[in-house]
Amino acid sequence: MLLGKDAHRSTLLFAGALWATSRLTINSNQLDLISQDLVEVKAVKRVIDMVGGSGYLMLALRSADEPTLKRVSDELAAMLHADTQNVRFLHYKMPVQFVQENMVLFLKTEDLAEAKRRISAFLKDQIRRNNPFYIELKKTEPVKLELQDLIDKYSTVGKKSIVDDYYISPDRKMLLLLIKPMWDTNELSKTKAFIEKLRQALEKYSQTNAGGVQLVEDYERMGDAKTVAYGFTGSYKTLVDDSYAIDESLGPVAILAFLAILAITIAFFRKWAPTLIVVSGMVMGTFITMGFTYITVGELNMITSILGGILMGFGIDFGIHFIFRTRLELGAGKPYDVAIQDAILNAGRPALVSAVVTSVAFFTLMVSEFRGFSQFGFLAGCGTLILGLTLFTWSPALLALMGRMNPALPRRLIGAMTPPAAHASSGKELRFPKPGLLLGVSTAVAVLVCSAAVPWTSAPPPTGRELGFFERLQHGVRFNYNTRALIPEGQPSVRLQDELTQRFKISYDPTAVYTKTLEDAQEVYEELTRNAHKYPAIEQVVSVYSFVPPPETARANAKILAEWQEELKDLDVAALPPGLQEKASLFLKMLEARPFGIDGVPEIYAQQFRHLPTTKPENRGYLTFIYPNVDLMNGKLLLQFADETSVIRTASGKEFRSAGSTQLYARLARIVLRDGQLTVVLVALGILIMHFADFRSVPLALASVIPLTVGLAMMLGLMSLFDLQLNFMNIIILPILLGFGVSHGLYLLHRFLEGTSPMVALRSVGAAVASATLTAVAGFASLLAAHHNGLKSMGLVACIGLITTLVVSFTVLAAVMQLLHDRRVRSGGQGQPPAVHSEAVTPSQEKARAA
Known part of the structure; x- marks a missing residue:
């Protein structure tokens, strides 16, 4: 009666869970996944308030025809400026006349003197040769004006060329429009919608522009006078691509996981009825977990959104073990109701311990400062318990209802399995032959594989090439700090970002340093530029003071300019060749340059480093931008740059904190590395405590963890042998594998402790253990179909770990159980299994026993 009510309650609960699940949404704001109390988060929020967001959405135009590039960029800029709902501001050109006229004040004095010498010699030679009365008695070569070495040194200010107003590459084939949306990079859904809107607008432009220019989104093609190729990149686009690669x-x-789990379950049961029972329970438990998520957390994030597929693979094993045990009890001749109750009792205890230990493994992730991991740990831990409870109530309830309709129906639907014989026909007990040899050989193989994970040398592995087989053995399993290994292969926005780096010689979005006053901004700028040796990972510092010449240099250069101007006061521009006359006016204007301070910087330059009018009063101030000279997609270099720039200490003793995605990712990387190690330790301790409490025996507790400890070590060894590496995503699999790996030893040992021999234990629950493991493998293997390489690496590592723990269970643990059994026989003569497990019991006998 109670089981029937359980089925009705489960159905009602499932209906409520469906409603709650339908209301779940995915929060794509990654900033919400980090503790809002972190100083890095507070600093980034200040910068967002000051300038409207971190980084840019970059629209890159590519064409071999420079006039077409500039005309199209002007027309697109007008279109973007008109979109006041989405575009905060746009940078695509900057007047450079002021910088050109005053650049001579920024040159090192010795460089200016050298330029004066070369230009003076050239001008004298040109004036002499342009004189109609000039006669050369002896042929001489004209003086050549070689200034390229000096021009290259001073051709940019603030990552912007001073040769052209437009943000155009030196080869004149690519032009950038830097778009600042009305939101920050973390609001991914808004960015995605805006990019789609831009695509439609660009398509419409192709159809309506007067020049007949066609815009084509292409990340390889070079355009011409009638075609311009375009592409999107920048922090806004790369974050969208990375996050939605996971989401999509x-x-x-989920579909692949479900189908694979269904196929494996059918293959092991060889019947539809038990498959439908456990799969329906699995689906019900998964939806109840999603409903629980809505009630407790309210939404999913980019990490917890993979919860369903993983829980399906983990959770169905509870139903598998119950059905297999029920078949075994029915095979012993028990009535269906007694068989169901005994299956709950006998399979329930190891299932309960397994559920608790697995959930504890998930719960340890809650110690993480990264909310994505802590929420995942909470929901996955609760989901494991929910699935275990659901399958151990739903499955028995369905069978009980069927039995009430027809007592023979449960046996006919799910089948029965005769308990394995404990003795051969000769009367000898069935056992694993030569368990010592089996243990020795399997242990030796395991040790050899595990040894491949150990780094046998302290020297760092060579970079820039793949390691050979024996090199991998020397360096053991390695950690891949390069986040490029996680993103989808050939991601267009990343390829375009790399192209921009090459064409423009620019790095990724800069890190910003906030200062309240101009005086503080000057201190920060001088600290970073005058002590460059302390900051090797910094390529360039850009500040409002980048446009103010150093006072001492400016005064020395002004003296040279004044002398030079005096020398050329009688210069007749008309005496120069026609090609030089156009440049002469700019040159003479440059000679008039005189020192100026911060007040002399034009507003169009200064406003880039000042807060917006909408900024909160407490956040108003100035920003100094720091550009790295290292690849920030390399985790080690990211951490180096973050360490150098996290806190800037100036000469006066003041400290200023930098802010940006770099600092956030560096903090997140350290959280993942620290939490990955901490959770493994916590899970291992929790497992040992739980197993000792379960078995009340140190040898049995240690034996039960053999599969997961040896299996996990073998997994690391195989990763080293096949050149697979740990990374910032798959490292979180380690504590999860520890939690799930306990189920192998638990079910085998609990069956063994019922008094059966190891051979009987393996034949009784081995198929269930294998089936449950393979369904979990199927859940993780489905991640291999993901477009995101980080998800793929999680799936691959999990599959290897689950299979190695299964192999260890059927070899090393089996040999250990046989040795324990032999000792049990010798010490107490209790080797015979109870009759209920070796011989069929009649219904009348069973009823008497139950009474």
């Missing part, structure tokens, strides 16, 4: 993988991954 979820649907196919």
Whole structure:
């Protein structure tokens, strides 16, 4: 009666869970996944308030025809400026006349003197040769004006060329429009919608522009006078691509996981009825977990959104073990109701311990400062318990209802399995032959594989090439700090970002340093520029003071300019060749340059470093931008740059903190590395405590963890042998594998402790253990179909770990159980299994026993 009520309650609960699940949404704001109390988060929020967001959405135009590039950029800029709902501001050109006229004040004095010498010699030679009365008695070569070495040194200010107003590459084939949306980079859904709107607007432009220019989104093609190729990149686009590569993988991954789990379950049961029972329970438990998520957390994030597929693979094993045990009890001749109750009792205890330990493994992730991991740990831990409870109530309830309709129906639907014989026909007990040899050989193989994970040398591995087999053995399993290994292969926005780096010689979005006053901004600028040796990872510092010449240099240069101007006061521009006359006016204007301070910087330059009018009063001030000279997608270099720039200490003793995605990612990387190690330790301790409490025996507790400890070590060894590396995503799999890996030893040992021999234990629950493991493998293997390489690496590492723990269970643990059994026989003569497990019991006998 109670089981029937359980089925009705489960159905009602499932209906409520469906409603709650339908209301779940995915929060794509990654900033919400980090503790809002972190200083890095507060600093980034200040910068966002000051300038409207971190980084840019970059629209890159590519064409071999420079006039077409500039005309199209002007027309697109007018279109973007008109979109006041989405575009805060746009940079695509900057007047350079002021910088050109005053650049001579920024030159090193010795460089200016050298330029004066070369130009004076050239001008004298040109004036002499342009004189109609000039006669050369002896042929001489004209003086050549070689200034390229000096021009290259001073051709940019603030990552912007001073040769052209437009943000155009030196080869004149690519032009950039830097768009600042009305939101920050973390609001991914808004960015995605805006990019789609831009695509439509660019398509419409192709159809309506007067020049007949066609815009084509292409990340390889070079345009011409009638075609301009365009592409999107920048922090706004790369974050969208990375996050939505995960999001768009979820649907196919969940479907593949479900189909694979269904196929494996059918293959092991060889019947539809038990498959439908456990799969329906799995689906019900998964939806209840999603409903629980809505009630407790309210939404999913980019990490917890993969919860469903993983829980399906983990959770179904509770139903598998219950059905297999029920078949075994029915095979012993028990009535269906007694068989169901005994299956709950006998399979329930290891299932309960397994559920608790697995959930504890997930719960340890809650110690993480990264909310994506802590929420995942909470929901996955609760989901494991929910699935275990659901399958151990739903499955028995369905079978009980069927039995009431027809007592023979449960046996006919799910089948029965005769308990394995404990003795051969000769009367000898069935056992694993030569368990000592089996243990020795399997242990030796395991040790050899595990040894591949150990770094046998302290020397760092060579970079820039793949390691050979024996080199991998020397360096053991390695950690891949390069986040490029996680993003989708050939991601267009990243390829375009790399192209921009090459064409413009620019790095990624800069890190910003906030200062309240101009005086503080000057201190920061002078600290970073005058002590460059302390900051090797910094390429360039850009500040409002980048446009103010150093006072001492400016005074020395002004003296040279004044002398030079005096020398050329009688210069007749008309006496120069026609090609030089156009440049002479700019040159003479440059000679008039005189020192100026911060007040002399034009507003169009100064406003780039000042807060917006909408900024909160407490956040108003100035920003200094720091550009790295290292690849920030390399985790080690990212951490180096973050360490150098996190806190800037000036000569006066003041400290200023930098802010930006670099600092956030560096903090997140350290959180992942620290939490990955901490959770493994916590899970291991929790497992040992739980197993000792379960078995009340140190040898049995240690034996039960053999599969997961040896299996995990073998997984690391195989990763080293096949050149697979740990990374910032798959490292979180380690504590999860520890939690799930306990189920192998638990079910085998609990069956063994019922008094059976190891051979009987393996034949009784081995198929269930294998089936449950393979369904978990199927859940993780579905991640291999994801577009995101980080998800793929998680799936691959999990599959290897689950399979190695299964192999260890059927070899090393089996040999250990046989040795324990032999000792049990010798010490107490209790080797015979109870009759209920070796011989069929009649219904009348069973009823008497139950009474």
